[in-house]
Amino acid sequence: MRQVLLVEDSKMFGRLVKSRIEKTFDVPVFWTKTLAETEKILAMAKGHFSLALLDFSLPDAPNGEIIDRVVGEGITTFVFTADLTEEVRNLVWSKKVADYILKEDSNSLDYIVAAIRQLGDNQDSLVLVVGDSARYRTLVSELLYIRKFRVLNATDGKSAMAILEQYPEIKLVVTDYHMSGMDGCSLCQKIREKYKQDRLAIIGFSSKNEGNIGARFIKSGANDFIIQQSFLVEEFYCRVNHCMENLSLIDKIRDGAIRDFLTGLHNRRYFFDAGTELLGHVQKHGELLACIMLDIDFFKKVNDTYGHDVGDMVIKSIARTLCDNAGDRDIVARIGGEEFCILTPHGNRQEVIDRFEKLRRQIETTPAAIVEDKPLFVTSSFGICTAIGDNLESMMKIADEYLYKAKNGGRNRVQF
Structure with a gap:
């Protein structure tokens, strides 16, 4: 802004x-x-x-x-x-x-603040307007542009499905009922075969109230329905906002289920789901994958000496460092109190060892918290498994064994 x-x-x-x-x-x-x-x-x-x-x-x-x-x-x-x-x-x-x-x-x-925030969110939202009437597409698109949405147009159901395939980030479809080849209700049914209501919203349009057209749209998978004959701009915006707010709420609930509440990193549940998928992908394509277990050294002493608030600050600091150093395909998760796990595709074994040795030094030399105006430093130990196993659990077990050796070997080291 x-x-x-x-x-x-x-x-x-x-x-x-x-x-x-x-x-x-x-x-x-x-x-x-x-x-x-x-x-x-x-x-x-x-x-x-x-x-x-x-x-x-x-x-x-x-x-x-x-x-x-x-x-x-x-x-x-x-x-x-x-x-x-x-x-x-x-x-x-x-x-x-x-x-x-x-x-x-x-x-x-409060309404002003919420409305301005919504405009910011709208700039990241892509909407598809479907209809064979140029006048209808222009009317709806202009209203969406005013609210800062990004807008695509399709003239029929077939082209709409092709655009959805090309732009999977589309969040809302606004479709007319009367179209050649495939009417709006049939398009809703086609869309719902691939895109469920928790990922994509649909608003149906009809030029006039024809019998049970509204009910047909809803039963075909639309989230809402508008009659153009009694069209009100204010009502249109309310219905669009309602659809977008529902999607946003679902995203927050979904994200909350896979995130660690303290650090914002992914949690153990997500790590196993996404990690198993990533392992399958690298096995299929002959790529290399490393599993790294990380533990904060003497973390209990930090909690006992400075209190749990400072302990939380330390955990969040380590989490930020891991995020800042993560690759595009890496999966980083907090899987226990002071324990983290990372999955990273890589080019060769030495590359992984060098990368995490560098990360170990960064953690060692970066203040993890400020206590009474003084920097608090911590160290960390790493266990690395570069041998791809049959499943994620076996790789984590090997990495955990190396982590145990790093701890027994004096801590603040990378073991592989």
Whole structure:
């Protein structure tokens, strides 16, 4: 996010918004109170604003004139209003704004922050719009662009499936019902054969309410359904947000199940699942794989001397170091209290030994925590297995035996 433009004539509300946005997002907020002031700052800082928060009614622009001026600069715009009449609501949505916020709502500041965060998430989200009507595709795509989504278009079901195959990161499909060759419900069924609802959301569209078309869409695998005949921009955004929020929530739950809560590294469960898959891959393609067990030396003494809070700091420091030194295909996990395990494809045995000897020295010479303004250093021991076994457990057992030898041999060493 670049700079934020705030146009608000209420001093109290303006101060609250400016302070909250700057504190939350660490971006500068430029605050004007009239249309005339805004004209001047837009002329001086053309192209510098990525987001605008506008008061609908200003002393020199009482009927929303400020909106056209700012939207015309290509700036993503949110509108504040204390007027919730149908006339004002329809006028605001006709201006291609991202959203409006009720000033009188006690949760308005929280809503603003959440809406801005959602825009940031949307920039990483790819949406596929499917329909043989160019007018329909343009309408939906433009609305999605306003909310900062990345958008692809398909003219029929067949091309939609090809695009999904090419872009597996697509999170949402918005499909019309009436299409040649394959209608929207049939497309939903095809999509659900490959992509489940926890990975991809679908919103069905129909030009009019035809019998049980909504129920047919839902039963075919769509998450939601909209009738274009009674189409409301606000409703469309609400339904899109609902789908994206559900996917995000599922991702967080899924991620929480495979992550260590303290370090953010993968946990033991993930290590065995993904590690077994990686082992199978390297066996099939004749690649080399090493399994490394790592243990923090005298960690109990750290806990006993400095307390568990400092112990947690040490564990998190080691985890960060492992992450910073991990390769693209490496699997790094915390599998016990102070014990970590790494799987890494490699070119040759000596390469692995040199790499982890370097890592051992880095851990030894890098403060793992600061205690009473003094650096606390720890050491670590490594056991390395470079012989690919029949299964992951056998490789871990060998690495663990070498780790035991490293401990018995004086610690702070790499054993292989």
